[in-house]
Amino acid sequence: MSLFDLNLQQIHAKLQGKEIKVSDLVDQSYTRIGQVENKVRAFLTLNEENARQTAAQLDEQLSNGSVSGDLFGLPVGIKDNMVTEGLKTTCASKFLSNHIPIYDATVVSKLKAAQAVTIGKLNMDEFAMGGSNENSAYHPTHNPWNTDYVPGGSSGGSAAAVAAGEVYFSLGSDTGGSIRQPAAYCGIVGLKPTYGLVSRYGLVAFASSLDQIGPLTKNVEDAAYVMQAIAGYDPKDSTSANVDIANYLNALTGDVKGLRIGVPKEYMGKGIDPAVKAKILEALKVLEGLGAVWEEVSLPHSKYAVATYYLLASSEASSNLARFDGIRYGVRSDNARNLLDLYNLSRSEGFGPEVKRRIMLGTYALSSGYYDAYYLKAQQVRTLIKQDFDQVFDKYDIIIGPTAPTTAFKIGEQSSDPLTMYLNDIMTIPVSLAGIPAISVPCGFVNDLPVGLQIIGKALDEATVLRVAHAFEQHTDHHKQRPQL
Incomplete structure (x- = not known):
């Protein structure tokens, strides 16, 4: 049995005892990476x-004291768009x-202050632009399932990396x-906090009014622990929210009696795989059994969300990526004959096709x-x-609704059709545009x-989002399933 199958309190008890x-935890991480990384390619x-x-x-x-923090000694992987001193960030x-x-x-x-241990930097779509990890300039990552x-x-x-047991938790x-x-596709827990609750300082910007850092974990309780460590005001981030941070662990009461749930008809209609919809309805029955009530509601403007998002995100990307010019940092073309050549060739050779597509769309907009138009x-x-x-x-x-309209698709299946690829985010984009939390x-x-269940909350009400997710998790065993690699 992997040490990473233990929950956080069990690991702390073993460390304390x-x-x-x-x-041993770090050995576990690198041993597992050695066993499965050739199949998963997460790092x-x-x-x-x-x-x-x-x-x-x-x-x-x-040996001289005791476990000094909630994340003490836990191996973590960091998405490769968060800068790490002395460790390559690409x-x-x-x-x-x-x-x-x-x-x-x-x-x-x-995380360093909480004494977690950074195992390495994790693969991603180039500059966070993509929904499949196929846009990495180095190699695609594979689904452990x-x-x-x-x-x-x-x-x-x-x-x-979390689903495959290579790290205890990660940041995305x-x-x-x-x-x-990706949390839905890989069968784990993924939390997007309220915009501004977690500092973006040191996150390489894609779309500054939308980007937000959050945890990916094996269970909801671990997500609460990580959120407690990373949330909070940061004067280095001009968009950081100066608010009191709730005690997320105290919120995990398991009590959802009387909870009022809205289920958007737009999230359960055309384009949603019927089998995925059936799983969401089963989840609602679980919450009903715990005393919650649900009704159909409408988010009428969500049908415009994908178009709205790609205009705004691409516009902000066009502005943010202007700094990558081959002069200040990063790779510089060896074939330039003059300054304009240096700009053009460095960007042409350095950026991949999806990044170029979004820069062009954003510059046009x-x-x-x-x-104005x-x-x-x-x-x-x-x-x-x-x-x-x-x-x-x-x-x-x-x-509440599905996280994605379908389960994961095959590698290469949608890579030649960017519009279909964009529609995979139809359930998640409206939440990002509104700046509210969802898990x-x-x-x-x-x-x-x-299949992933998406639970969406009011701004700065991560406590309720985590409470509902935890209550659901305690009465199901889906989060205990592990892929057989």
Whole structure:
């Protein structure tokens, strides 16, 4: 049995009782990576020498005292768009293939302060642009449940590494669903916090008004532990919310009696795999049995969400990626004859096709004569989408639906059809546009592939989202299933 099959309190008890050492946890991680990484391919960079040194220091600390924090000694993987001091950060792009940061992202600093051990950097779609992990400039990651299938994206490496037992938990980033969708595809828990609750300082920006960092874990309780460690105000991030942080662990009461659930008809209609819909209805019956009540509601502007998102996200990407010019950092073309050549060739050679596609779309939407018709209109529709959620939350505590319209698809099946690929995020994008929290938890299997249940909450009400997810999890065993690699 893997040490990673134990829950956090069991691991702490074994550490405290000197039954295991932090070095054993780190050994477990690298041994498992050695066994399955050739099939899963979740990592881009390993941090083995440093991780073993850190483990030895924590073991010495443990021998002189006790476990000093909730995440003490736990092996973690970091998505490769969060900067890590001295450890290569590439955003899965050739453009940053030689980039070694000189500082840590705030979330990385917080995990170090909590004494978690960084195992390595995880694969992703290039600059977080994609929903399948096939847009990595290095290699695709494979779904541990069936390696012919995608793990989802852009945080596919983060989800696959947890599902495959390579790390105890991981961090991902979510712009339009990039934590929740891969969590659903890989049969684990993925939480997108309220925008601004977790610092974005040190996260390489894709779409600054949407990007948010969150945990990917084996169960809801672990997600609460990680959120407790990484949430909080950061003066280095101008969009950071200066609010009190709830005690997320105290929220895990298992009590949902009287809870009012809204189920959007737009999330359960055309385009949703009937087998996926059936699993969501089964999950609602579980919550009904615990005393919750649910009714059908409407989010009428959600049908515009995908178009709105791709205009806004691409516009912000066009602006954010302008800094990658071959001069300040990253790869520089060797074939340039003058300054314009240097810009053009460095960007042409450094960026992959999906990144170029979104830069071109965003530049067009922001250009003179088109700004009002596209970008401004998309911002107005974004406000309508947020108002839809506000109106539902006037009457209901939580909104529930599928995380994705289908289970994972085969590698290569949609790579030549970007529009179909974009529609995989149709359930997650509206939540991102509204800036509110949502979690994906496993709720069953269809054709041996996991299905995710998405639980959506009011802004800054992660406590209720986690409470409902935990109550559901305690009365099902989907989260206990493990892929056989």
